[in-house]
Amino acid sequence: VVSVDDKGTITRHAAGAVKITAYTADGGVVRGTLDLLETGLGDGLKEHEVMLYPNPVSDVLHYSVSGDTRELSVYSLTGERLLSHIPDGTNHIRVDGLQPGIYLLLARTEREIHAERFIVNRN
Numbered sequence: 001v002v003s004v005d006d007k008g009t010i011t012r013h014a015a016g017a018v019k020i021t022a023y024t025a026d027g028g029v030v031r032g033t034l035d036l037l038e039t040g041l042g043d044g045l046k047e048h049e050v051m052l053y054p055n056p057v058s059d060v061l062h063y064s065v066s067g068d069t070r071e072l073s074v075y076s077l078t079g080e081r082l083l084s085h086i087p088d089g090t091n092h093i094r095v096d097g098l099q100p101g102i103y104l105l106l107a108r109t110e111r112e113i114h115a116e117r118f119i120v121n122r123n
Contacts, residue, residue, distance in 0.1 A: 049114040050107050056121035059096035063105065071108045074098070095120055 003011050023029055051064040063072065065087075072093065074083035082103070085093050095103075098120045107114045 050105065050116040052105060052116050052118045056119040057095055058120070058122050059094065060092050061095045061105070061118060062092045063107075064091065065107045065109075065114070068109050069107050070110065073106045073108070075104045075106060077102055077104070 005011070049066055053062050055061075065072075069087050072085040072087065073081050074085075074093070074095070075081050082098065083093065083095070093105075100120050100122055102117060102119050104115050104117055107116075
């Protein structure tokens, strides 16, 4: 599913979960599982696949997504999924429970995942 070059760069060759085993300098072993997502940031991404407003936002984030969106997820910059939303026709997500900061909204369609950054800011 993936390969790792001499510099430690992981390259995904197919979708899915990846089990990683790393060895520490003192001989210890670290294991984990990583789910590599296609973010739609590669070649062929059309501008404005996902539009978010207002940005920065304080409580309700409105969105416009092209295509048949099946799920919207909000991630921290460390990759932790914080919110999951199934589109219900309202075209908004409440983000008032998030701390001020920078987040990613991932919109999953049948064939792709598109990402857009947004900022939570409260005055």
